[in-house]
Amino acid sequence: MKQTKMLIQTLREVPRDADVVSQQLMMRAGMIQKLAAGIYDYLPLALRSIRKFEQIVREELAKDGCQELLMPTVQPAELWQESTRWSFYGKELLRLKDRKDAEFCLGPTHEEVITDIVRKNVRSYKQLPMNLFQVQTKFRDEIRPRFGLMRGREFIMKDGYSFHVDDADADKGYWEMFNAYKRIFSRLGVKFRPVEADSGAIGGSFTHEFHVLAGSGEDGILSCDSCEYTSNVEKTEAPRIPAVDHGPAQGLSRSHFRTPGITAMEEQAKAFKDDAHDGLPLHQTSKVYWLTAEFPGEGDATRQVAVACVLRGDHELNPVKVKNYLGAADLQPMADGEDFCGAAPGFLGPLPQEGTRHWALHQAPKDALVYLVDRSLEGAVNLTCGANVTECHHFGFDPKRDLPGAVFLDLRMAQEGDLCPRCGKGHFQAFRGIEVGQVFKLGTKYSRKMNCVYVDEHGKENPMVMGCYGIGITRTVAAAIEQNYDADGIVWPWPIAPYQVHLLDLDPGNGEVRGVADGLERDLEAAGFEVLHDDREGLSPGAKFKDADLLGFPLRVMVGSKGLKDGVVELKDRRTKELRKVQPAALVAEVM
Ligand code: ATP
Ligand code: MG
Ligand code: MG
Ligand code: MG
Secondary structure: OHHOOOOOOOOOOOOOOOOOOHHHHHHOOEEEEEEEEEEEEEHHHHHHHHHHHHHHHHHHHHHHHOOEOOOOOOHHHHHHHHOHHHHHHHHOOEEEEOOOOOOEEEEOOOHHHHHHHHHHHOOOOHHOOEEEEEEEEEEEEOOEEEOOOHHEEEEEEEEEEEEOHHHHHHHHHHHHHHHHHHHOOOHOOOOOOEOOOOOHHHHOOOOEEEEEEOOOOEEEEEEEEEOOOOOOOOOOOOOOOOOOOOOOOOOOOHHEEEEEEEOOOHHHHHHHHHHHHHOHHHHHOEEEEEEEEEEOOOOOEEEEEEEEEEEOOOOOHHHHHHHHHOOOOOOOOOOOOOOOOOOOOOOOOOOHHHHHHEEEEEEEOOOEEEEEEEEOOOOOOOOEEEHHHHHHHHHHOOHHHHOOOEEEEOOOOOOOOOOOOOOOOOEEEEEEEEEEEEEEEEOOOOHOOOOOOOOOOOOOOEEEEEEEEEEEHHHHHHHHHHHHHEEEEEOOHHHHHOOOEEEEOOOOOOOHHHHHHHHHHHHHHHHHOOEEEEEEOOOHHHHHHHHHHHHHHOOEEOOOHHHHHHHHOOEEEEEOOOOEOOOHHHHHHHHO
């Protein structure tokens, strides 16, 4: 391919609004261009890398019998209402109306659509398991789109979904995908880690994220230096910090909580969420309920205070996360639809028992959640009720001030150097990571709500057990750059380099040089290499070298009249900068 014919406009200057290396280099290398916040054009060079990565993904998924399909980006609201996510997804879901006022959204993910496809087409256990995937453009109206392709609003994702007859088979499918992801990121040639992760808004029983390790990563990862345990800091088992006793417990009892006191004030909660909690992931998809609680005041007076309960988008706080914060071994998440004190669905535990007298307040710093726990239960710490500190403050409620009898147990997130809670031997090392993929076991969350059932061998209908598996295609390409660059530009890993060889004609006006360069282009292409031939005239060799470094293809071949006088061309390795002189006729053999 001749560079004069290709759409590549390199930039000397670092674009003003580019905050991370991959974004700066991709913009400077003429790979991407911003069309609107978080929305980019993928120009020809970028698309080549994107397609190559997609190809790796397709090949590895094919080994596990996954089938590719393609679902629409525009999805009808009805499906999202069926799964109940229409009301929980929040502003990341871009909603639209057609000319008839029917509501739609741009797909941020496709659990609803795929579940609809499978329920319409799969009936028998004999057809299961089935694993379907697509490579498709997603839209998420991210609160803070940034970092170029790493956190766009429009981006390309591979999303896959598997359907199984039972839990055991779903687990099998999960680990199959886990291993496929390991193969995919290994083939890509980047340093990565699978990490245990929070299941966030999608919910489900367990999940791993795959992270490309890079200083610019938005996620913190803790990894034990002695055992296998590696997890997202958000989910790492928290160390317990000794209780701070603020004096004798005053005691609260069930009667202090007005049972039907939870009112969903969603509109207010939403507005509040939008102005006050910008950027806090917990809030992006959560619903807020107010719990009115009565606490003993001065003398006979009873004070009523509002304690806000923040519920996750899927109607429950992530039980694992809460459990880790609290170290509560016997904490049970409530079942779907189960009531919290008879008034609102989904919170984590029953209200205090009558006569319970000892209370502790746990604080979990990350999401500033406060939990009231019943300490009268021997040994076990039992979560009874929770609130978000920020929201408490919003209502003039200060847990430390207003619950004078409470014992505060401050909990903090695990950090580097902490003793590993799994093996008790090693210590945590901290890394930064870019989440490039995630595998989830979803269970029957969607299949139950959307009636996606199969008929078993006894003729009985059962909900299918599901898994879902995502890879951020465009984010991964950017992440590969975050890990592979130097002061001069990108240093592409071979498998996703837009071209493998950059052939520089240093004297394009010179017929002999042109002839040799054209010949090498043909020979290299015939040998299976992808070659970009810089045939541009009127540029100094220095300017071509700078562009070649910036574009960062693994191999560079330089053809100039000076070298040809000695019968050689020069071959340079982008990563090691190693330079070799080679006879043109021997070049292909040299690079093979
Ligand atoms: P994040 O925590 O970074 O917001 P996520 O957990 O919301 O990501 P998933 O729902 O797990 O993302 O989607 C699967 C994959 O899609 C992610 O692992 C990531 O690689 C990619 N992805 C998610 N959001 C974006 C985005 N805004 N821009 C580019 N890629 C994204
Ligand atoms: Mg997200
Ligand atoms: Mg995430
Ligand atoms: Mg994720």
